[in-house]
Amino acid sequence: MRNTARWAxxxxxxxxAVCAPxxxxxxxxxxxxxxxxxxxxxxxxxxxxxESAMTVTPERAVTLxxxxxxxxTHPAAAAACGELAEVDGDLQALTVRDGVFxxxxxxxxxxxxxxxxxxxxxxxxxxxxxxxxxxxHGSGVLTF
Numbered sequence: 001m002r003n004t005a006r007w008a009x010x011x012x013x014x015x016x017a018v019c020a021p022x023x024x025x026x027x028x029x030x031x032x033x034x035x036x037x038x039x040x041x042x043x044x045x046x047x048x049x050x051e052s053a054m055t056v057t058p059e060r061a062v063t064l065x066x067x068x069x070x071x072x073t074h075p076a077a078a079a080a081c082g083e084l085a086e087v088d089g090d091l092q093a094l095t096v097r098d099g100v101f102x103x104x105x106x107x108x109x110x111x112x113x114x115x116x117x118x119x120x121x122x123x124x125x126x127x128x129x130x131x132x133x134x135x136x137h138g139s140g141v142l143t144f
Contacts, residue, residue, distance in 0.1 A: 039119030041066035046112045053125050056110045062144045079140030089117035091124045094138035102132035109134050111142055
């Protein structure tokens with residue numbers, strides 16, 4: 001029984017010795033400010049023709065970073081970030097814009113979005129009937 005108490009004491013002291021400097025460094029931020037000023041928001045969007053992301057070869061891919069500011073290879077990064085902010089990163093909430101009419105041609109397009117939105121993992125896949133229908137959803141995120 002004394003061996004168990006000795007090991008517990010040793011492990012406790014070791015943990016305290018290792019963790020104490022780390023906790024001091026965390027509280028040493030100037031003015032008690034958080035260590036990060038924003039939650040990361042960085043996404044990779046891909047597009048390919050076909051039924052499923054498992055069987056489609058991506059034909060286009062862009063990056064989109066929204067924090068600290070809009071950037072990336074997305075052609076309308078600022079508009080896309082603004083639109084994502086409006087729906088709180090929920091791409092399912094993007095609705096078809098009024099006044100957009102598309103043909104009934106079936107030429108499936110698969111869009112995937114993977115990355116991080118405001119510090120939370122985001123993964124999205126959706127198959128649209130054609131590119132017109134895809135572009136009609138929202139105003140900027142899926143137009144790349």
